[in-house]
Amino acid sequence: MTAFFTETVPGLFNYWVVIALMMIGFYTVIAHDNLVKKLIGLNVFQTSVFILYISMGTIRGATAPILMDGPAGDHAVYAHPLPQVLILTAIVVGVSTTALGLALIVRIHEAYGSIEEDDVLAADFATQDAEQAEEDERSRAAKAAEPHAPSGGDDGAEHEDDPRR
Amino acid sequence: MIAHFVSQFPILVVVVPLLTMPLVVLAHRAFAAWALYLACTWAVFAMACALFARVATHGPIDYAVGGWAPPFGIELVIDSFNAVVLLLVAGMAAINSIYARASLAREIEPERLYLVYALMLACLAGLIGITVTGDAFNLFVFLEISSLSSYALIAMGPKRRALLSSFQYLIMGTVGGTFLLIGVGLAYMMTGTLNMADLATRLPAVFDTRTCQAALAFIVVGLSLKAALFPAHIWLPNAYTYAPSSVTAFIAATSTKVAVYALIRFVFTVFGASYAFEQLPLNQVLLGLSAIAMIAASLAAIFQTDVKRLLAWSSVAQMGYIVTGFALASTAGLSASLVHIVNHGLIKGALFMAVGAMAWRTRTTSINDLAGLGRTMPFTSAAFVVGGLSLIGVPATAGFISKWALLSAILAAGHYLIAALVLIASLLAVIYVGKVVEALYFRPRDAEASNHDAGEAPLAMQIATWALIALNVAIGLHASPELTATGRAAHALIGGGA
Numbered sequence: 079m080t081a082f083f084t085e086t087v088p089g090l091f092n093y094w095v096v097i098a099l100m101m102i103g104f105y106t107v108i109a110h111d112n113l114v115k116k117l118i119g120l121n122v123f124q125t126s127v128f129i130l131y132i133s134m135g136t137i138r139g140a141t142a143p144i145l146m147d148g149p150a151g152d153h154a155v156y157a158h159p160l161p162q163v164l165i166l167t168a169i170v171v172g173v174s175t176t177a178l179g180l181a182l183i184v185r186i187h188e189a190y191g192s193i194e195e196d197d198v199l200a201a202d203f204a205t206q207d208a209e210q211a212e213e214d215e216r217s218r219a220a221k222a223a224e225p226h227a228p229s230g231g232d233d234g235a236e237h238e239d240d241p242r243r
Numbered sequence: 244m245i246a247h248f249v250s251q252f253p254i255l256v257v258v259v260p261l262l263t264m265p266l267v268v269l270a271h272r273a274f275a276a277w278a279l280y281l282a283c284t285w286a287v288f289a290m291a292c293a294l295f296a297r298v299a300t301h302g303p304i305d306y307a308v309g310g311w312a313p314p315f316g317i318e319l320v321i322d323s324f325n326a327v328v329l330l331l332v333a334g335m336a337a338i339n340s341i342y343a344r345a346s347l348a349r350e351i352e353p354e355r356l357y358l359v360y361a362l363m364l365a366c367l368a369g370l371i372g373i374t375v376t377g378d379a380f381n382l383f384v385f386l387e388i389s390s391l392s393s394y395a396l397i398a399m400g401p402k403r404r405a406l407l408s409s410f411q412y413l414i415m416g417t418v419g420g421t422f423l424l425i426g427v428g429l430a431y432m433m434t435g436t437l438n439m440a441d442l443a444t445r446l447p448a449v450f451d452t453r454t455c456q457a458a459l460a461f462i463v464v465g466l467s468l469k470a471a472l473f474p475a476h477i478w479l480p481n482a483y484t485y486a487p488s489s490v491t492a493f494i495a496a497t498s499t500k501v502a503v504y505a506l507i508r509f510v511f512t513v514f515g516a517s518y519a520f521e522q523l524p525l526n527q528v529l530l531g532l533s534a535i536a537m538i539a540a541s542l543a544a545i546f547q548t549d550v551k552r553l554l555a556w557s558s559v560a561q562m563g564y565i566v567t568g569f570a571l572a573s574t575a576g577l578s579a580s581l582v583h584i585v586n587h588g589l590i591k592g593a594l595f596m597a598v599g600a601m602a603w604r605t606r607t608t609s610i611n612d613l614a615g616l617g618r619t620m621p622f623t624s625a626a627f628v629v630g631g632l633s634l635i636g637v638p639a640t641a642g643f644i645s646k647w648a649l650l651s652a653i654l655a656a657g658h659y660l661i662a663a664l665v666l667i668a669s670l671l672a673v674i675y676v677g678k679v680v681e682a683l684y685f686r687p688r689d690a691e692a693s694n695h696d697a698g699e700a701p702l703a704m705q706i707a708t709w710a711l712i713a714l715n716v717a718i719g720l721h722a723s724p725e726l727t728a729t730g731r732a733a734h735a736l737i738g739g740g741a
Contacts, residue, residue, distance in 0.1 A: 107414060120417055127424050134432045161431070164380055168424060171387040175417050178391060182398055182410045189403040198407050205404070209609070213548035216611040220686050 092133035099126035113186065113193045117179045124172045128165045135161035249297075252290045253306040253319040253375055256333070257385075259287055260368040267361040276357035277344045283364060284336040287371070291333035298326040299728070303735075305377070313377070314438035320377035324732035327581060328504045329374045331588050335496045336367045338592070339489060342707035345700070346489040346599050349606075350401050359399055363493065365392035370501045379427045379513065380437045382505060383420065386469065389501070390416045393482075393494055400485040408481035415478045419468030426461030429454050430513075442513050450518055459519060462509050469502035472529075472566055473536035476559040483555035484608075488599025491551060495558055496592035500584045503562070507569050507580070511736045520572040529570035534664050536563030541671035545678070550598045551608045553675055554591065557634065560668055561587045567665070568649050571656045578733035579648035582725060586641040586718065590633045593711035597627040600700035600708060610679060615688030619697050624683045626708045631676035633715045636669050640719040648726070 099122055106119025135158030143159035183193055190198045263283040267276045298304060303322035307313055321329065347359055369389025376382050394416065398409035431437055433454050434445040449455050464475075471479040479499075483491050510519045519525040537560050544556035565587065568580030600623045601616055602608050617624040633640035636647075646669060653662045699705065718725055 104418075107418065113410065116414060120414060123418070124421055127421055127428065130425065131428050134428065161428075164437075167380075167384055171384070171391075171420075174391055175387075175413065178394055179410065179413050182394075182406055182413065185398070186406045186410065189406055195407075202404050202407060210548060213609050213611050217548070220611065220614060220682075223687075 092129060092136075096126045096130045096133065099123075099129065111195050113183045113195055113198075114180075116195070117176060117183070120179070121172065121176055124168070124175075128168060128172075131161040131165040131168070135159070249293065250306075252294050253304055253321055254308060256287050256290050256294070256329070256375065257319075257368055257372045259283060259290075260364040260371070264361045264364040264368070267357055267364060271357050273348070273353050273356040276360045277340075280343070280360040280364060281340045284333070284340040284367065287367070288333040288337035291329045291371075294321055295326045295330045298323055314436050314441035317381050318377040318438055318440075319375045320440070321375055322732070323728065323735050324581070325374045325504065325508070327585060327728055327732060328501065329371060331585050332367070332370050332374060332497045332501060335493060335588060335592050336363075338707050338710050339363075339493045339496075339596075341710075342492065342596055342599070342704050343489040345704050346603055347487060349603050350487045350489075351399060355399070359396065359487070359490070362392045362396050362399075363490070365389075366396065366494070366498075370497055373501050373505055377439050378437050379430065379439055379442060379509075383423050383427060386423065386502075386505070387420050389498065390420060390469070393490075393498060396490045396494070397482050397486040399490070400487055402485050404481070405485035408478070408485045412478040412482045415468055415475065419465045419475070422461045422465030422468070424465075426458045426463075426465060429458035429461065433458070439508070439513050443515065446514060447518070450522065456523065459509075459514050459523065459525075463506065463525065466502055466506040466509065470499050470506060470566075471502075471559055471562055473532045473539070473559070473563065476536070476540070476562070479559055480552050480555040483558065483595075484549060484552040488551075488595065488602055492592050492595035492599060495555070495595050496588040499558065499562060500565075500588050503565055503580075503584060507577070507736070510569070511577070516572050516737065520570075526570045526572055529566050530658070530661060533563035533566040533570065534661055536560060536566070537664055537668035538671070541668045541675070544675040545671060547675075548611070549609050550601075550613065550679055551595070553610075553679065554594055554598065557672065557675065558587075558591055560672075561591070561634075563668070564645070564649055564665065567661060568652060571652055571658070573652060573656055574730075574733045574737050575648070575652035575655055577736060578726070578729045579645065579652045581729040581732055582648050583645035585725065585729075586633075586645040586715075589641055589711055589714050589718070590630055593630040593708055593715060594627060594634065596704065596708040596711065597623050597630060600704045601627075603700045603704060604698070610682045612689070613679070614682045614686035617684035619688060620699050622705055623700055623708065626705075626712050627683065628680055629712050630715065631680060633719070635672045635676055638719070639716065641715040641722075643719055644722040644725070 103119045103121070103123030103126060107116050107123060110116050110119060137155055137157060140155040140157045143156040143162070146154055186198060187193050190201055192198055260283055263279055267279050270276045270279055294304065298321055303320060306319040308317040308319060311317070343363070347356055351359055366389050369385045369392060372385030373382055373389065376385060394409050394413045397412060398406055427437070430442060430446065433449040433452060434442055436442055436445060446455060468475040483495055486494065510516065510525070540556050540559035540563065544553050544560065547553035547556060561583070565580050565583050568576045568583060598608055601613055601620060604620060605612050605616070629640070633642035636642040646665070650662055650665060653665065
């Protein structure tokens with residue numbers, strides 16, 4: 079029982095944190111309405127992956143992977159530097175994504191006056207529904223006008239002054 | 244000297260657009276920026292052609308970046324499979340560069356034009372990077388380069404709805420990218436390597452572990468998000484509809500195709516088809532999802548009133564065909580998949596360009612506003628009709644070749660239900676393409692509309708559109724070079740994977 083406990087909970091502590099952060103971040107992305115909160119959720123989600131990478135390179139009691147002179151350096155145990163380097167790249171990607179996302183939010187706020195996704199979507203759907211209704215109406219009108227079309231539609235010149243609707 | 248220069252082509256196809264990008268920003272003037280963009284894309288295309296020819300005659304090219312020997316350094320690998328994708332991406336960029344100037348000038352204010360060209364180059368560099376790299380982590384970085392630039396490009400669209408579309412794509416794309424990162428990390432955890440070829444030799448030892456299974460699952464889900472495979476396609480219709488026409492034509496023809504390429508690369512080269520399809524039931528999952536994609540997205544396309552959105556939904560359906568092909572896990576299926584990656588790129592590129600040309604004239608893309616354009620814009624409308632026929636899969640077009648290859652692969656594998664669904668989806672394509680063609684040719688032009696916008700689109704836009712249409716017809720009439728290339732690629736992949 080104790081072995082089970084030490085191996086699963088403290089031994090894999092980092093990974094439990096990774097999973098918890100990942101789920102918190104993912105939930106925030108999905109559940110929150112506010113675009114900034116969504117972006118923060120995305121950040122938490124990405125951060126959990128950074129911890130995943132850093133954790134896999136860690137050795138218990140290891141030092142930072144920096145070259146040391148003297149006898150201490152010869153016997154030192156280093157953490158694996160490669161995952162850290164990889165994650166540095168991923169952090170840069172994360173920062174650029176956040177910057178771009180925030181820039182988009184600023185422009186969304188300028189265009190819609192809101193950063194709640196529901197409000198923005200409602201505005202979009204309102205425009206879309208109005209456009210859709212208009213387009214449907216025009217399609218119907220075009221269909222209704224069709225039987226008369228051949229008489230006036232022989233060439234481009236005539237049908238222009240043809241009262242279609 | 245020349246030979247030394249040629250041997251650097253694998254890295255130059257990535258570096259040239261990446262380094263031209265700051266030059267474009269410095270050039271600042273719209274014309275200078277476009278001229279640089281044009282020169283760069285054609286240079287990349289020329290190098291891609293040279294690489295393709297070299298791979299066809301001399302076999303795969305391995306290139307160690309910076310002289311660091313793989314598996315420690317980053318390796319670029321160009322084999323018969325990604326040479327085809329490379330040629331598609333570079334070719335689409337080159338043709339699009341002719342088209343872009345007139346099209347973008349109408350949709351974006353002149354002082355921001357240079358930024359669009361710079362972003363298009365970043366996107367191109369990212370897409371080519373994904374295609375040529377032989378390193379799993381490097382692929383993630385290039386994926387993010389291309390994704391970040393495409394979010395910004397989509398947000399440049401003229402309507403305000405482009406902004407939210409771009410933001411939604413950013414959220415889904417980043418989740419997809421991060422999933423890929425997790426998957427690559429888990430694979431690295433088990434093997435200690437990031438080089439794809441090295442991963443392929445080391446992974447079989449740890450196939451039974453849950454970490455390895457989770458790695459494959461994360462990579463497949465992450466790349467499916469990028470490729471807009473059925474349940475993860477939500478971002479695509481809006482993104483394609485509201486992006487500037489020229490951007491849509493480029494992204495629709497390349498970005499999802501490259502994501503599918505990466506998916507095929509991971510499944511077949513890194514994990515191996517026998518692991519993904521025999522030990523894990525990936526093929527049933529993918530076949531099911533792509534069958535739903537074909538039917539549901541085609542049905543959705545029928546009810547659209549905007550041509551760009553209609554074509555975007557059709558892209559989701561076509562992605563179903565591509566995924567069906569490689570989910571069969573046979574050489575014929577994989578070859579059909581690759582044929583359709585290329586052909587669908589050509590078809591959708593041509594169709595979005597034709598629609599962009601119409602939008603250049605009418606400034607809208609709703610089907611009703613395009614009514615009667617068959618008379619005022621005969622060449623562009625004719626291009627749309629030929630492209631539409633290719634999308635449906637009428638003989639003597641590229642679409643027919645890929646449908647034929649796909650259907651024979653499906654029938655050879657004995658999936659008669661899937662074959663029936665492919666045919667039904669093709670019939671649905673007749674309806675949605677027919678809807679646009681009906682409006683173009685059999686409806687009169689709006690009286691008030693025809694007064695101020697008569698006449699054709701600019702010549703450059705027509706030339707680019709017709710170049711792609713001509714390629715469609717050429718492949719339809721003489722498919723053997725393409726089929727040889729894809730067949731060889733499929734053989735190499737299945738042989739390497741098993």
